[in-house]
Amino acid sequence: MTNPSIASRVSGRNRARATSLAARVAWVMVVGVFLCFFALPIAWMLLAPTRSDAGIVHGAPLTFGSLDDLVAGWQHLYDFQSHAIVTWVSNSALYSFSALAITLVTAVPAGYALATARFRGRVVLLTATLMVMLMPNATLVLPLYLEMDALGLAGSRLSVILPLSFFPFGVYLTYIYYATTVSGDLLDAARMDGASEWMVFRRIALPLARPVVALVAFFSFVHSWNNFFLPFVMLPDSEQYPAQVGLNTLLTASPMFNSSSGISEILRPELALAAVLTSIPVLIVFLFSQRALVSGMTAGATKG
Amino acid sequence: MFGVVPVAYALWLSMTNSSGQLVGLGNFTRVFADYRFGSAFAHIGLYVTLWLVSLMVLVVTLALMLHGRLKRTSAVVRFICYLPGAFAGASSVLIWLILLDPVASPIGPLLRAVGWNSAAQVMVPENLPVIFTIIAFWTGAGSWIVIMYGALNGIPNEVIEAARIDGAGAVQIALRIQLPMLRKWIAYMLILAFAGGAQLFVEPQLVGTASFGQVPDDWSPNQLSYQYAFVAADFNGAAAIAIVLLVLSLGCAAAAVFKAGLFERGHS
Numbered sequence: 247m248t249n250p251s252i253a254s255r256v257s258g259r260n261r262a263r264a265t266s267l268a269a270r271v272a273w274v275m276v277v278g279v280f281l282c283f284f285a286l287p288i289a290w291m292l293l294a295p296t297r298s299d300a301g302i303v304h305g306a307p308l309t310f311g312s313l314d315d316l317v318a319g320w321q322h323l324y325d326f327q328s329h330a331i332v333t334w335v336s337n338s339a340l341y342s343f344s345a346l347a348i349t350l351v352t353a354v355p356a357g358y359a360l361a362t363a364r365f366r367g368r369v370v371l372l373t374a375t376l377m378v379m380l381m382p383n384a385t386l387v388l389p390l391y392l393e394m395d396a397l398g399l400a401g402s403r404l405s406v407i408l409p410l411s412f413f414p415f416g417v418y419l420t421y422i423y424y425a426t427t428v429s430g431d432l433l434d435a436a437r438m439d440g441a442s443e444w445m446v447f448r449r450i451a452l453p454l455a456r457p458v459v460a461l462v463a464f465f466s467f468v469h470s471w472n473n474f475f476l477p478f479v480m481l482p483d484s485e486q487y488p489a490q491v492g493l494n495t496l497l498t499a500s501p502m503f504n505s506s507s508g509i510s511e512i513l514r515p516e517l518a519l520a521a522v523l524t525s526i527p528v529l530i531v532f533l534f535s536q537r538a539l540v541s542g543m544t545a546g547a548t549k550g
Numbered sequence: 551m552f553g554v555v556p557v558a559y560a561l562w563l564s565m566t567n568s569s570g571q572l573v574g575l576g577n578f579t580r581v582f583a584d585y586r587f588g589s590a591f592a593h594i595g596l597y598v599t600l601w602l603v604s605l606m607v608l609v610v611t612l613a614l615m616l617h618g619r620l621k622r623t624s625a626v627v628r629f630i631c632y633l634p635g636a637f638a639g640a641s642s643v644l645i646w647l648i649l650l651d652p653v654a655s656p657i658g659p660l661l662r663a664v665g666w667n668s669a670a671q672v673m674v675p676e677n678l679p680v681i682f683t684i685i686a687f688w689t690g691a692g693s694w695i696v697i698m699y700g701a702l703n704g705i706p707n708e709v710i711e712a713a714r715i716d717g718a719g720a721v722q723i724a725l726r727i728q729l730p731m732l733r734k735w736i737a738y739m740l741i742l743a744f745a746g747g748a749q750l751f752v753e754p755q756l757v758g759t760a761s762f763g764q765v766p767d768d769w770s771p772n773q774l775s776y777q778y779a780f781v782a783a784d785f786n787g788a789a790a791i792a793i794v795l796l797v798l799s800l801g802c803a804a805a806a807v808f809k810a811g812l813f814e815r816g817h818s
Contacts (some may be wrong), residue, residue: 273615277627280612284631284692290656291637291645307656376807377800378557379745388779388788389559472639474752475772479780493640494756503647503760514648521641529636 294518295319302514319519322511326496333485334492335524341406341477341488342470342527348411349466354459357420358451362433372421379414387479394480405480406488410470416462423458424451464535471528489524496520557796563789577790586766587791590774597679598747601686605743606736609691613698614724628699632692642689643756647673650681673757675765682753690746694739701735702728737806744806745799751776771795 289308297311298318305311323331359365360372386409394405436446452459474490481487484495497503500512564577612631616624637645648654651669652661666672673681705728713723754769768774771791779788 277612277615280608281627281630284634284688286656287645287649287688288633288637290649294648302654307658377803379742386557386560388775388785388792389557389563391779392563392785393559468635468638474639475749478752478755479776490640490752493644494752494759497640497644497647497756498759514654517644517648521637521644525637525641528638529633532633532636 291518291522295515295522297515299513299515315515316519319515323516323519323523326499326512326516327484330484330492330495331520331523334487334489335527337403337486338471338488338490338524339527341403341410342467344407345410345413345470346463346466348407349413349416350459350463352411353413353416353462353466354420354452354455355447356417358424358447358455360417360421361424362430362451375414375417375421379418387475390476391479400480401482401486403486406477409476410473413462413466413469415469416466419462419465420455420458423455460535464531467531468528493520493524560789560792560796563786564793577786578794584774586768586774590768590771591794593679594748594750594770597682597750598744600679600683601747602740602743604683604687605691605694606740608687609694609698609739610729610732610736612691613695613702614728616695617699617702617728624699628692628696630692631695634688635690635693638689640752640756642685643753646681646685646688647757647760669760670764673760673764675769678754678757678765678769681757682750685753686747690743694743697739698732698735701732705731741803741806744802748795748799 286308293308293310294302296313296316296319297305297309298315301311301315360368360375390409391400391405394400394402399405399408433446433450436450437443441449471488472490473488474494477486477488477491478494481491484492487495496512496517500517502513502517616627634642647669649657650661650672652658652666652672653668655661661672709727710723713727718726749772750770751772754765754773755767758765758767758769758773768777772795775788775791775795778784778791
């Protein structure tokens with residue numbers, strides 16, 4: 247005879263263990279499905295350039311082809327419009343880094359001022375920042391085109407760099423950071439000690455903001471590098487295209503998607519290779535920035 | 551300079567005709583009457599709804615599931631989710647164009663099981679909102695998972711601990727404590743995702759190129775606006791469409807801001 251209360255306790259514990267096991271299995275399955283969703287396309291994309299197009303269509307999925315195929319694919323891609331791919335990537339680098347430099351010089355002080363100084367029109371400016379941040383591209387791109395046209399800049403590299411440097415999201419991030427984590431007392435104390443506004447910013451506020459500066463730089467770079475619509479509208483000439491618009495040219499030229507194209511070498515491996523090559527800089531930034539991204543975000547913004 | 555001036559200029563353009571005379575709302579009634587206008591906004595509306603719902607439900611669920619688990623596993627998972635963001639824009643479209651082609655895709659059998667045997671059968675206009683949601687989720691969800699995870703870290707441990715002592719399970723803690731405390735972040739995410747979603751341009755443009763004419767080049771409002779400006783040389787009509795998009799986005803953003811109290815500090 248077993249004591250019924252012990253029996254029920256044991257079965258209860260078993261049930262609890264069973265549900266926790268079921269929960270764990272469910273957890274692994276759900277997360278597993280999402281992992282496959284996020285990771286498989288990347289794996290495919292990295293493997294595709296090592297295979298021939300026929301290999302991709304007929305062979306087993308997700309296998310490594312051969313180095314010869316990789317070299318051949320690169321040769322085809324490099325020959326396209328006489329090494330256009332190199333031009334596009336260097337254009338992207340030029341546009342993104344120039345925009346990044348201008349953004350940092352303008353957005354960080356602006357966010358700092360919005361967070362620490364109390365001046366008239368502050369709320370209006372803040373709201374305007376948020377609003378512009380949300381503005382649909384089309385509202386800006388087309389008038390920007392006309393504005394640049396009026397200034398005689400349309401079609402020039404500056405017509406892409408200048409609008410990209412304008413980055414309200416960076417202002418907003420800096421604002422949130424200063425408003426929530428940097429104590430006003432600290433800055434006041436420095437002022438009391440006779441530091442000028444510039445000194446306070448330069449010596450105290452700026453060093454404190456290192457995580458958020460990194461964050462703004464990161465977002466600005468990725469934003470510029472991935473921008474498509476603006477250069478697509480502004481730039482008339484393939485010589486000036488950044489990588490993103492270049493990919494569009496490549497896609498249009500590929501016989502896979504355009505049967506009237508006279509070019510027959512730009513197939514799946516070449517397209518995948520181009521996609522990987524044009525994304526490498528962002529990929530590198532991503533690899534190095536995740537830690538900064540998390541700590542910056544958690545330090546900077548969660549206390550709001 | 552690059553924000554307010556263009557908007558003011560767009561507003562001015564949308565109210566004038568090509569020779570600069572005020573026409574009031576003439577441009578608006580003209581583009582409203584355009585047969586492409588309604589469909590472009592219907593497309594984008596459907597897409598944005600799908601995109602926002604999937605973002606809200608899946609990102610928050612995943613962030614909650616990853617939170618409080620084995621630190622290292624969760625960090626690896628987050629990193630993998632976040633990595634596709636590096637391929638945003640044209641490269642992601644390019645990749646998915648190939649991946650959704652049953653002929654070459656590693657998930658080809660899956661696609662064929664649904665009854666799609668060629669890219670032309672996948673890239674039909676009815677599927678586009680779903681396809682764009684998949685692409686956008688693939689590239690965009692990871693960074694939001696990272697951000698939500700960070701926000702979850704910001705919730706004081708004592709609160710969670712207290713709830714646990716009171717007998718709350720993981721699900722109850724998630725629903726009653728973590729979710730309400732994430733409110734601001736969810737609103738923030740939705741606003742930015744809405745703004746981004748309404749701007750859809752590169753995806754339909756590339757898919758349009760690659761669909762052998764099945765997908766029109768005025769699928770999204772941004773494309774229609776582009777058509778107006780650079781194909782029909784009608785900048786006033788283009789500006790009118792842009793202003794409609796702007797008003798819609800700002801209206802939704804304002805609603806979300808007030809609803810979630812994004813600007814309030816100290817109490818929430």
